[in-house]
Amino acid sequence: MVSVYPDRFGIRWFTKAWFNNSESGEAAIEIERQIAVNFIRDLVEKDEWLEEYYPSQMEAYRNAINQTREQLLKQSV
Template sequence: MAELDIDIQSFDIPRAVTVYPDRAGIRWWTKAWFNNREEGEASVEIERTQAVDFIHDRIGKDAWLEAFFPKQMEVYRNAIEQTKEQLLKQVNLI
């Protein structure tokens, strides 16, 4: 099974994340959407420096989501693993 190179992107679950300030630019938040849900997750307050690091791609999307939305990322990882197992079963490899 280690020889298999399964492209997770082909059955990935959409994840979107953003950072935004209040009107004064003093307080910052991050918000995420999983699986194209319209409402998204509850916003989480973050530090300005964290927002700047994310905006400048110093922190990857998945690392960011792991840090601020860990429960949702656990569900994401479990769903990806289940999908991978189902695909492998379909080709009779496990």
């Protein structure tokens, strides 16, 4: 899950992501307002967004998916 939100004055904008149902999630990252608006308007894909702002977490996610795929393929042989 990923979200964007402003500070209470609407001046600074942030993005935050949660991987593996983590309650606290990843550290929030400050972003530009227009970038946040583009995300809210669905002008940016979620995976593209996560790759940009949370690359190491996405790499771990991709590795886990690939390992699972390999295990399933081995089981079906």
